[in-house]
Amino acid sequence: MSAVFVWIETFKGNAGPTSWEALGAGRLVADKMGVPLAALVFGENANAVAAEAGQYGADKVLVCDDATLHGFRLEPYAALLAKLVTEHQPKAVLAVGTTRGRELLAAAAADTDSGLLTEVTSLEVQDDGSIRVVRPVYAGKILSEAAGNPDGVQFLALRGRAFKANAPKPDAKAEVTAVQPALAEDQIATKIEGFEEETGTVNLTDAAIIVSGGRAMANNPKEAPAGTANPEVWKAQDGFENVLKPLADVLGGAIGASRAAVDAGYIPYAHQVGQTGKTVSPDLYIACGISGAIQHQAGMRTSKVIVAINKDAEAPIFKLAHYGLVGDLYKIVPALTAELKKRLGK
Amino acid sequence: MHVVVFTRSTPDTAARVEVGKDGSVTWGDAAMVVNPWDEYALEESILQAKNAGGKATVIAIGPEQHNDALKHSLAMGVDEAARVWDAALENADSLAYAAAAAGAVKKLGDVDLVILGKESIDVGTDQHNYQIARKLGWPMLSYVSKIAAVDYSARTIKVERLLEQGRQIVTSRLPAVISVMKDINEPRYPSFIGIRKASKAVIPEWSLADLGVSLPPTRTRTLRLMNLPAREGQVEMLDGTPEEQAAKLVERLLEEKVL
Numbered sequence A: 001m002s003a004v005f006v007w008i009e010t011f012k013g014n015a016g017p018t019s020w021e022a023l024g025a026g027r028l029v030a031d032k033m034g035v036p037l038a039a040l041v042f043g044e045n046a047n048a049v050a051a052e053a054g055q056y057g058a059d060k061v062l063v064c065d066d067a068t069l070h071g072f073r074l075e076p077y078a079a080l081l082a083k084l085v086t087e088h089q090p091k092a093v094l095a096v097g098t099t100r101g102r103e104l105l106a107a108a109a110a111d112t113d114s115g116l117l118t119e120v121t122s123l124e125v126q127d128d129g130s131i132r133v134v135r136p137v138y139a140g141k142i143l144s145e146a147a148g149n150p151d152g153v154q155f156l157a158l159r160g161r162a163f164k165a166n167a168p169k170p171d172a173k174a175e176v177t178a179v180q181p182a183l184a185e186d187q188i189a190t191k192i193e194g195f196e197e198e199t200g201t202v203n204l205t206d207a208a209i210i211v212s213g214g215r216a217m218a219n220n221p222k223e224a225p226a227g228t229a230n231p232e233v234w235k236a237q238d239g240f241e242n243v244l245k246p247l248a249d250v251l252g253g254a255i256g257a258s259r260a261a262v263d264a265g266y267i268p269y270a271h272q273v274g275q276t277g278k279t280v281s282p283d284l285y286i287a288c289g290i291s292g293a294i295q296h297q298a299g300m301r302t303s304k305v306i307v308a309i310n311k312d313a314e315a316p317i318f319k320l321a322h323y324g325l326v327g328d329l330y331k332i333v334p335a336l337t338a339e340l341k342k343r344l345g346k
Numbered sequence B: 001m002h003v004v005v006f007t008r009s010t011p012d013t014a015a016r017v018e019v020g021k022d023g024s025v026t027w028g029d030a031a032m033v034v035n036p037w038d039e040y041a042l043e044e045s046i047l048q049a050k051n052a053g054g055k056a057t058v059i060a061i062g063p064e065q066h067n068d069a070l071k072h073s074l075a076m077g078v079d080e081a082a083r084v085w086d087a088a089l090e091n092a093d094s095l096a097y098a099a100a101a102a103g104a105v106k107k108l109g110d111v112d113l114v115i116l117g118k119e120s121i122d123v124g125t126d127q128h129n130y131q132i133a134r135k136l137g138w139p140m141l142s143y144v145s146k147i148a149a150v151d152y153s154a155r156t157i158k159v160e161r162l163l164e165q166g167r168q169i170v171t172s173r174l175p176a177v178i179s180v181m182k183d184i185n186e187p188r189y190p191s192f193i194g195i196r197k198a199s200k201a202v203i204p205e206w207s208l209a210d211l212g213v214s215l216p217p218t219r220t221r222t223l224r225l226m227n228l229p230a231r232e233g234q235v236e237m238l239d240g241t242p243e244e245q246a247a248k249l250v251e252r253l254l255e256e257k258v259l
């Protein structure tokens, strides 16, 4: 089967918000190459997700719902992907470069000695069949234009939120084929012992809207309760919880942070945006009390609309921002939350 | 017990990186530093080697400039260092890097654990991490935020991994490859004595022939590097009382259709 393969990431049997973006990008590649678009769905509930993949534009779906594939583990997933690539010799293999997507593609590319380009933000199929891409390098400070080799299978890991998913067509159906796993349980060296899910929070890299707080979160005018061991940390945590979170909640957004806020213990590392944190590109990024150091910019500069709230009119974040509000975040953010509640009717 | 850790020198994170007139990347006179993610890997290798009474070896793949990162590693307290370089690695891709790295681990022979930083900030990729594991045929545990337990006699490791949806707890057989996150430890600064010792260290250079590695063909090409397009438009400052600022902003955001 000459085709373009797209791996559809699932978590607990559901496709995530960015899972269909790769199928949207894959559709462009498959159409230009004149080959079918095949989605790969592994793990629990694979058949239901396969039906959804048809609605999102896949012509074919290869599914494998085996117990060894319940919960992502690199070894069985990579072995199966490498096996399918070797058997079918697709023109290209795409996935969104999430934590799982990037390691899966890298491993299967290594197993099949194929080329891989990561962090792809745009792509174009050339007449010779090579795929030319643009990818940010040096922490997004410059761009690299690179190309795969059409004589081999071209693997592409896409930057999340860089490509658009197609609108689902309720009547569209793909041809679904079940495939066998490549490894048996006793051939797999890793075991998942548990998963502590972060509930009630929106995943940063999927989020369309992010509200981030910096070191200035400690400038909370509220007094810490008497006897608090570290009043500064208490104030900042209270600010994240009772000032930033309500704003994120009306917007349906996620909470981000600068490294200064993380290092000071105001908020866990999972929220850090920047060069040594997460790279995000939401539609709207609101930076509250963040100066805009180059390492912070590295993680959020591709956001569509950037709003900066900072009491210092000279802060570097205003050079990057589209809208700037000079003032005390502890006054502006509550006003903004109230205004949004009013305007959005919540 | 033997831990291997990989590192490289990258331009300082504060450097202004640009594409020069000749199309090559420049970072002015900014200093080269240890790839920031590697500091956590180096610290962890020192801790693991110490806990088990074993040794840690640091390896860089690249030309001589990467000796700086190796010397920094030695100064932190890693026991030994080696550098792999070969003209054939010039402009090679991650797969070639991974093949060379796996070759170096095999050359050392008795390795139980390979520790890597989450990614390299210059080339902006982590794919070599997973590819080293595949080329070794070892399990890969990425995004490790905590090593919960290592049993070198039972040859098992238990770690916590930081994924998008939360923390996963996983066990694996050893030998294994892990990549570590910033959360895992607090990297130490090199000591004065460490720096003195490291400055005298002679770092061996291994060629691909020394490792007995032949490279897989390079299948991706960089065509050109480009500066970022200039940011369109200027920041619009919204002033007034906090309530006025908020109202103006919401007005703009509704117009931009981002809500």
Ligand SMILES: Cc1cc2nc3c(=O)[nH]c(=O)nc-3n(C[C@H](O)[C@H](O)[C@H](O)COP(=O)(O)OP(=O)(O)OC[C@H]3O[C@@H](n4cnc5c(N)ncnc54)[C@H](O)[C@@H]3O)c2cc1C
Residues within 6 Å of the ligand: A213, A214, A215, A216, A219, A257, A258, A259, A260, A261, A272, A273, A274, A275, A276, A277, A278, A288, A289, A290, A291, A292, A293, A294, A295, A296, A299, A309, A310, A311, A312, A315, A327, A328, A329, A330, B013, B036
């Ligand atoms: C190797 C390396 C990697 C790094 N990686 C990252 C990274 O991944 N992410 C990251 O963010 N940083 C990173 N940094 C750190 C970075 O250099 C900055 O130190 C950090 O981003 C600063 O955080 P900040 O903006 O919260 O704090 P500051 O720079 O201290 O800024 C605080 C801002 O808050 C403003 N302010 C104060 N009070 C108020 C108030 N009441 N209302 C409104 N505004 C107020 C101030 O005017 C100031 O602009 C890294 C650094 C290094 C060396």
